[in-house]
Amino acid sequence: MKLAPAFLSRAGWHVDEAAQLEALEGVLLQVWAEGCRPWPDIPLSQAAFVASLATHTPSPSVRTGIAGVFAQLTPGDLYLACACAGGIPAALAAFERRYIASIPATLGHMKLTESVLDDVRQQVREHLLVRTNRPPRISEYSGRSPLANWLRVVSVRTALSMLRTAREEDATGDEAILESLPASVGDPETEAIQRRYEGEFRQAMEDAFAALSSKPRYLLRLHFVDRLSTTKIGALFNVNQSTASRWLQSAQQDVHDETRRLLKERLDLSSQDFTSVLRSVESQLDLSLSRILTEA
Template identity: 85%
Template sequence: MELAPTFLARADWHVAEAVELEALEGLLGQVWAEGCRPWPDIPLSPDAFLTFLARHTPSPSVGAGIPGLFAQLTPGDLYLACACAEGIPAALAAFERRYIAGIPATLAHMKLSEAMLDDVRQRVRERLLVRTDRPPRIAEYSGRSPLANWMRVVSVRTALSLLRTVREEDALGDEAILEFLPASVGNPETEAIQRRYQGEFRQAMEDAFAALPSKPRYLLRLHFVDRLSTTKIGALFNVNQSTASRWLQSAQQDVHDETRRLLKERLDLSSQEFTSVLRSVESELDLSLSRILTEA
């Protein structure tokens, strides 16, 4: 596609001279190539990227003209921000790995508790990535400075805001924690089976999770580690709550099915013995997955 006409159709300024139009086309081609290069697995369309770029590009100054139009731009960061604003799962996962996961290091000088850091991460995630009745705040990133710098400012401001409003740490009491644990079956035989095959069960579940595509893995982390509801996950991916719930259930079922398959393949047991093992761990699947993801 011709990039310059598409870009100008979305910008609030125009280029009249053919030579300037040609220069703009070359610059846009370079920006697009540099934007794509760090993120080969993120499928963002040129049209979406150009629309995002045009929204943040003022008309060229008299001195710099077309050649200086994108001089301070960081194309790779802008590409990722645009893809996140579009709700592309691979982009959201990449943003999580590169920026959300780095918030504790960014705020290390503030000496925040783990609970507070978790709260900051959650608030930054919701503030930047969740679409409400307006585009997510990540769409405000202009690409004129590194995304890491922009994220540092957002993280610090979020932490300071939280410190002003929270007077004491939110922590689960012992009774609340117990609500997350399954009731003990009180069956010595079942407990013996669980202890005997605990290592094999954990390894099978880790392998089953690793075999998932990136999107289901990300969904499970959001739900089990970050405790996002299906309503918030739906807003993050710009889908309704029922769709997010269906995605999550499908991802859980895939892990469960693959865990069972691997256990049956790896344990040299009779059908009756395997049924006993499976019954003993069936109720622990979701809790074990939560523990594995949290530790990871």
């Protein structure tokens, strides 16, 4: 028995019973075998693999038990990531072939130029594989979801960050997103109200969008800027389509509610006048958010 003691020393678990130690040893041997099976040409040591596994494995609960802790693991992906973190050439070459080369297909919906795709690939390589004063970021991969999904999220974030940086050369941050208001719907009364309170509406929507936390802001960008369906957004976050749809609806509703609240707080109007203003802007909130984010 050698894997269990090495694992326990890293994981910080307390397992004293001989039966539990034997069970843990058996599970670790199985995970090791499953991990190296897809990569027979990548010479990763058991010690390195077990150390990585221990870093990312939570302590077992009474309900899950030792075996349950490893139930959601993808051993082959963790093996490759661990070998890449160790700088093993065969692993880096395999990661390049299987994952880096697939980035253009992953980002196909974004309609990026080849030069931009090259920059994305290079930034992903540097972000995940280059060792600086800390271990490569790929060592943070836990193996709890497929490596392809994890890399997809990293690639999309990298591409969006690059696009955002390019936009900021001509505009300042998220304020540029809220520069434009939607075209009027043609009703003279609505147009008059929108013209009169255009500045207040723009400021309220800007503040409402800025008040969002990073996750809903990211969801809205994925949906309105990158035209990702809720099915694809769900795949990025490893959740089903209904969950992604619920997240997106919640983010939109938060912007809507905060915009209404700020308008009511800031406009010194009678109840009747405010109702007219609110009716005018409410009919435009979804269109406003869509157009604002798309035109950013």
